[in-house]
Amino acid sequence: MSADSSEPNPVGTASDGQFGRLRERLTGDAGREQPDTALVVLAAAVATAVLSPVVWLGWRASRLGIGEAIRLAASDTAVDVLANSLVLVGVVTAASVALGVPLAVVTVQTDLPFRRLWTVLAALPLVVPSYIGAFAYVSAFGPSGVLPDLLTQYGLGFVTPYLPTVYGLGGTALVLTLFTYPYVFLTTRASLLSFDTTQLEAARTLNHSYPRAFRRVILPQIAPGVTAGALLVALYTLSDFGTPAIMRYDVFTRVIYVELNAFGQSRATLLSLQLLAVTAVILALESRVSADTSSGYGSPASASPVVSLGRFRWVVTLLPAGVSLFTLAFPVGILTMWLVRSGPGYSGGGLAFEPAFALNSAYAAALAAGVTVLFALPVALYAGRSNSLLARAVERSTYIGYAMPGVVLGLALVFFASQWLTQAVGVGVARAVYQSLPLLVFAYVVRFLPQAVGATRSSVAGIDRDLVGAARLLGETPSGAFRRVTLPLISPGLLAGAALVFLTTMKELDTTLILHPTGFTTIVTYIWRVQEAGYYGRAALPALVLVAVSGLSMVPLLKGSDDA
Incomplete structure (x- = not known):
């Protein structure tokens, strides 16, 4: 045979196949329409912007010497803060499981009177921001409260x-337990609603009592749901700032905020890195639980009661009734009392609530919602059209800011605006950016981008690609097909994401406190100022407004609640 024979090269074929498969994993699935390069670049740019606060925090940490970092990490303050934070997380998580699981069981598997009502009421504490709950309890039982x-x-x-x-x-x-246990309640309830009750019936035919059957049959199968809710509680507890600050308990978030205001930036930086490390551990555990899809569910689930409470029906009702009393009736009642009550709570000149504060909150939230949707659109389109590793990496990166505690995000952006920009560009630019409305809006975008991405991506995934293809065959350009076909179909997801971001931004506390422009008072900054001054009556009206606004975010959940 001649030297230039056209026989195939096995080595080259294998190599080409490996590179081809690798290219498909990185850039998209075989046989699928590849996203436009411009879309990929935009999505990657959004991911880079969202990750930038981590870069600024790392940049500030790199300026700490090894010796100084070790000294700060081994200081009594750092050790005490770490211990306090871990103890608080452990106590709140355990208490939330102890409260949320029984509530889920009695509202799903028993003939509890008014089950649907108690289901709604058990989920509603998520409406009340935890710092509003802390304010209500301090204003009732604190030294200057109602009880004294x-x-x-x-x-x-x-x-x-x-x-x-x-x-x-x-x-x-x-x-924190009273206002975070619904995470465990909701995830456990979802697991119980998916549980195959024929397995419980089989256990009962073997003369197993319900407690024994629950322990041996039900609990192993709902454990992933319980664990997922418990990890959400742990993550919330670790990142919460308002409640520990009002309750004067030194955890990571409170001490970081105090150190920042006291110009202790080195200690605040180190504590922020420690907080991020603990948060990363919880997120890793949550990811493993979420990835565990194994279950023993076999037959279609039933929401019909499987346990009769008999003469104890009304006694058991005391559980959800008591919880609702302390999580809903009590805080709303205290706030209402302060609203209508006259006395020292209304004294203190210059602290009167003004409608402009509410307008400022709505303005900032509307800006945040609009910009977040614009940032979310390329990410959702890219992730919805491609299953590549790069698409998944871009989508996952948007969750970094959501997982990052707000006080750490605020600290990172303070370093960016007040230090990095000063060195890189100049003092004039740094002053224009620091504590400006654009910087505050950017922080909101980083924090709540996953809410808009999730809602929009679901809409993108539901689009029939044949419709877009038909538009292209009829002569539409890619941009024209997007404007006339894709955009109208995903607009409900965009609007839902924008609404969720708006409502969440309205009640965001720690990021707003750190980054709000001077003189730009919002509802949350006003509440914080007057509660620190002890003028509880002044905070009642804006606090009730926040509870009402937060309640709107629960409407989709409650509309989807099915207790048939």
Whole structure:
């Protein structure tokens, strides 16, 4: 045969196949329409922008010497803060499981009276921002609260010094448990609604009592749901700032905020890195639980009661009724009382609530919602059209800011605006950016981008590609097909994402406190200022407004609740 024979080269064929498969994994699935290069570039740019706060924090940390970092990490303050944070997370998580699981069981698997009502009420504490709950409890049981006033009014003021304090670990854990247990309740309830009840019936035919059958049959299968909810509680507890700050319990978020205001930026930086490390561990655990799709569900699930409570029906009702009392009726009642009550709570000149504060909140939230949707659109389109590793990496990167505690995000952007820009561009630009509305809006975008991406991506995934293809065959350009076909189909997802971002931004506390422009007072900054001054009556109206606004975000969940 001649030297230039056309026989195939096995080595070259294998190599080409490997590179081809690798290219398909990185850039898209075989046989699928590849996303436009411009779309990929835009999505990657959004991902880069979202990741930038981590870069600024790392840049500031790199300026710490090894010796200084070790000294700060081994200091009594750092050790105490780490211990306090871990203890709080452990207590709140355990208490939320102890409260959320029984509530899920009695509202799904028993003939509890008014099950649907109790289901809705058990989920509603998510409406109340935890710092509003903390404010309500402090204004009721704190040194200047309702209870000491009543005791003094009836001549029992001498009892006040002997009352247990609402501050510290106990009060913080109580408030966070009351307003975060719905995460466990909802995930456990979802698992119970998917449970194959024929397995329980089989266990009962083997003379297993319900408690024994629950322990041996039900619990192993709902454990992933319980664990997922518990990890969400742990993540929220670790990142919450308002409740520990109001309850005066030193955890990562409170001490970082204090150090930032006291110009202790080195210590704040190190504590932020430690907080991110603990957060990463919780996220890794949550990811493993979410990836575990194994289950024993076989037959279609039933939401019909499987346990009769008999004569204990009304006794068991005390559980959801008592929880609703302390999570809904009590805080709303306290806020309403402060609203209508006259007295010292309304004194203090210059602290009156103004409608402009609400307008400022709505303005910033509307800007954040609009910009977030614009950022989310290329990411959702790219992730919805491609299953490549790059597409998944871009989508996952948008969740970094959502997982990052708001106080850490605010700190990172302070470093960017006040230090990096000063060195890289100049003092004039740094002053224009620092504590400006665009920087605050950017922080909101980083924080809440996943909400818009998730809603929009679901709409993108539901588009029939044949419709877009038909538009192209009829002569439409790619941009024309997007404008006339894709955009109208995904507009419900875009609007839903924008609404969710708007509502969440309205009640965002720590990021707003750190980055809001000077003189730009919002509802949350006003509440924070007057509660620190002890003028509880002044905070009642804006607090109730926030509860009402937060309630709107629960409408989709409650509309989808099915207790048939």
